[in-house]
Amino acid sequence: MSASETDRNIVRRLKAADATAYRAVMLDAYATHPSAFTSTVAERAGLPMLWWEQRLGADADVPSVVYGAFDDAGALVGAAGLAFETRERTRHKATLFGMSVSASARRSGFGRRLVLALLEHARAHGGLRQVQLTVTEGNASAQALYERCGFKVFGVEPMAIALDGAWLAKVHMCCDLEAAVQEGRLIGA
């Protein structure tokens, strides 16, 4: 991972130059927390670097952004992204994806800062009203993080993913951006 003087203890949007560090953080997350993600480490490890660059929204045609958290040494230790809908009737919604903070950096507020940065980004993105996500049933730390940031459960999908011969359910959550502003979680437009 590349370290930078200017990236110490901050959360900022990732750009194409961060793709290598982003890939490393995500592959570690898929490998160490397989039940938390739908993608497998093998599926993602085989993708070309261009895919990771596009995931960061480097290509204007790709409707997603990713924010990263940097530790005191300027190393990338966490990331989370937002994928936008493009169709007229669903473009008021976006999906939060790929939430991960490296084990050594947890419980320091990075997860919360990442979620709030994405909600602020969503809020500033014209016409967006709702951010949705899914969290594997039983992932109490992640669900607690999302609830702290204003997400509410609206359903549970049974047998959502198959892992090592078991079915795992996914809890579906959403955050109404207008409500988040009224509750004082976001600055507002």
Ligand SMILES: CC(C)(COP(=O)(O)OP(=O)(O)OC[C@H]1O[C@@H](n2cnc3c(N)ncnc32)[C@H](O)[C@@H]1OP(=O)(O)O)[C@@H](O)C(=O)NCCC(=O)NCCS
């Ligand atoms: C879930 C995860 C992103 C949290 O990141 P983090 O940087 O440690 O979270 P924060 O320090 O910002 O904590 C914010 C809130 O999340 C909740 N939380 C985080 N870790 C928790 C834990 N181990 N137990 C209970 N609550 C927890 C708390 O409500 C916390 O607020 P508090 O500190 O005021 O009590 C991190 O544990 C992780 O990457 N886990 C593995 C991958 C994963 O599960 N990703 C989610 C996929 S949906």
